[in-house]
Amino acid sequence: MKKHEALSIFRQIPSSILFKCTDSSEVYASQYFEKSFGIIDAKAFESRAITFFDQKSKREVAVGENPFFLVETGLQVADYFRLQTSSRTMNCFVEGEFVYTPTCDWVVLHIKTDITGLLDLSKKDSQVNKHITFNQLLTNFSSKLINADVNDLDSIIDQALAAFGTFCDVDRCYLFEFLEGGELMSNTHEWVAAGVTPYIDELQNMPANSLPFFMSHITNGLFKVDDVSTLPESASLEKAVFEEQRIYSILCSRIMVEGTIYGFIGCDIIGAPYSWKAFDIEYLRRIGEMLGNTLQNLHNRKALQKMQIELLEANKQLERLANMDGLTGLANRRLFDATIKDDIVRCKEADLPISLLLIDVDYFKQYNDYYGHVAGDNVLKRVAETLSNSCLGNDDLVARYGGEEFIIILPGTDSDALECIAARVLRNVSQLSIAHQKSKIKDILTVSIGMACFNSGKSTKQNSVENECYNATSFIEDVDSALYRAKNSGRNRTSF
The missing domain is CATH 3.30.70.270 (Reverse transcriptase/Diguanylate cyclase domain)
Structure with a gap:
């Protein structure tokens, strides 16, 4: 079997794989892999753009920890990574093996996205178990938020965004707050996946009327776009912003405090369109409601504290008046x-x-x-x-x-x-x-x-x-x- 024949066979295997010959640094992908990662044009596939990140530390894995290198040196690979291509970045489970052919030895990596094994309850990391774990996390965040004070809130919000972003395998997850009576909006918290560029510093004090199509939807509760390229002409301003940041799919849910819109929580996908699932929307809404309730409680507590301070000041003033001569201002x-x-x-x-x-x-x-x-x-x-x-x-x-x-x-x-x-x-x-x-x-x-x-x-x-x-x-x-x-x-x- 010649090398080009092996390449053709690997390309057509109905599984998401990456493969390379041991005598070359060139990496190839199966058609199934290209479809999974939104690579429409096979010629546009760039092997140099493939990067493996550690899911927890978000750092790019060192050469000695790269799955291709590990398999080639005879080590077993079966672990989670975050895999970035020029089109899409996803959390994946990677398994490696050697395949021998007469003309070349091949390193083959089986790339399994998190959706693999959805109904396999025997696996510890099955999607059903992950849903259960994530719901437990939300319950934990909810209990923390009930008694949260201002000093704890930022940390809990960051944890909630990270949990949602990791579970739903999105590239960015963020919280925006409306300011100046809704005329401005600022990105106050942001979580990004490994290899994703953060934008929190650039997204401060943005005029809300610069995104009219978005505002008309988020004020009604939800803004959901599976494919940014399908946005209508009336959303040209939004489309330009999303394309500049390479956003292909976006999902945002409003946050209400005291009956008015406080801001919104959102997430997006970079590099390829994505059909948002019902659980993506449900979980994002739940986190938004949790934050809204917490902000409402904090607002009520601040109002109560303000009343208490005003009452103390009033009592002090009464005490001063009771101890002061009204004419001269001296002690009485x-x-x-x-x-x-x-x-x-x-x-x-x-x-x-x-x-x-x-x-x-x-x-x-x-x-x-x-x-x-x-x-x-x-x-x-x-x-x-x-x-x-x-x-x-x-x-x-x-x-x-x-x-x-x-x-x-x-x-x-x-x-x-x-x-x-x-x-x-x-x-x-x-x-x-x-x-x-x-x-x-x-x-x-x-x-x-x-x-x-x-x-x-x-x-x-x-x-x-x-x-x-x-x-x-x-x-x-x-x-x-x-x-x-x-x-x-x-x-x-x-x-x-």
Whole structure:
């Protein structure tokens, strides 16, 4: 038997095979193989375009792991590969053998697509068992998605796309999201088979109206094309895009969230037309529904979290309002009473001094009567701002104590520092130069200040009560007495 006769016989064998003579690198294919892989013109078959990929790693197999090489070196080959030709890429089960003829020894690879053995339940990897396994995977993804948070979602989506792409033997599987009210769409997740070019980076912020034929179908639920070449003239824009990416078949299913279209999940076949099966459509729809339900749940959770945050902010605002003087914006008497008790305990435990200033605006009633209550309110605001600017400590609290009286808590401030702060307050209020014609001491607004300091670790003349039972009530009584002395001594002054 001559070599060309052997070639002719191999070509006509009703089985999907690749074969080569051991003394040549040229690879040939049977007609059945060409039909399976969508190679219409036998002359267009390119042996150099045949590439074997590892299904799991997606890497091209090394020369030493190539099925032809393994068989030629006497090793047994019976394994899964992803086989790429110039027309089509598919997952295949490859078995190899030697065939001897008088003129040449041949390496023959039997190429079985995943559809082989559909009803052979005795095989572990039969299609029925694969359907069962894939349904279990979908159930697993569904349970994961129920409680998924934003951080888990990307990983689960990627796993679902990979599972679908591998099971249905497609070249690409992807998720698109509509943006800007549906005017734009972006590819957010993409899985590609071995040897397939990804396009996710190029498919960002695409105008939705650039694919009008596609949009008119996907908004109704499904876009299914077995053969892109059969698209009508009205789909010329879509056809141009698909042909540029060598897409021959495409299947997409919409994703709904809150009754509106969120995006779509899709897949495509490169290199040859493909008739989409009912289970392809069903599984793609199921994954789309799962993602839609998950996105809906996340949306609801975000809405609930937003409401909770808004409620917390509202409560904080109410608390601030409850503790704030409405006129001056300072702390009010309620917050002062709570803070002074805590600060006394804290300073005692840390063996730190604590001081109080009680400030009274001199002859404020006369000012109100002469200038009016609006002017009086403005004066209180300006004095409040000046007091806040006169205190530099992070823990200091300036509060409106009542009427024209203000009080300042100064944790960690001893008597010497207290006198400096009180003098600064006197000076800063005088520098406001607020006219006060009804004052009996000056023609500008002034204040009188009472001072009190307590330091449990020291005995000084400034400690009003030198014992561990010192409390907020006695402290306030001390500073009030000091203010009384300042006013009786002529006002516009400080007193311990």
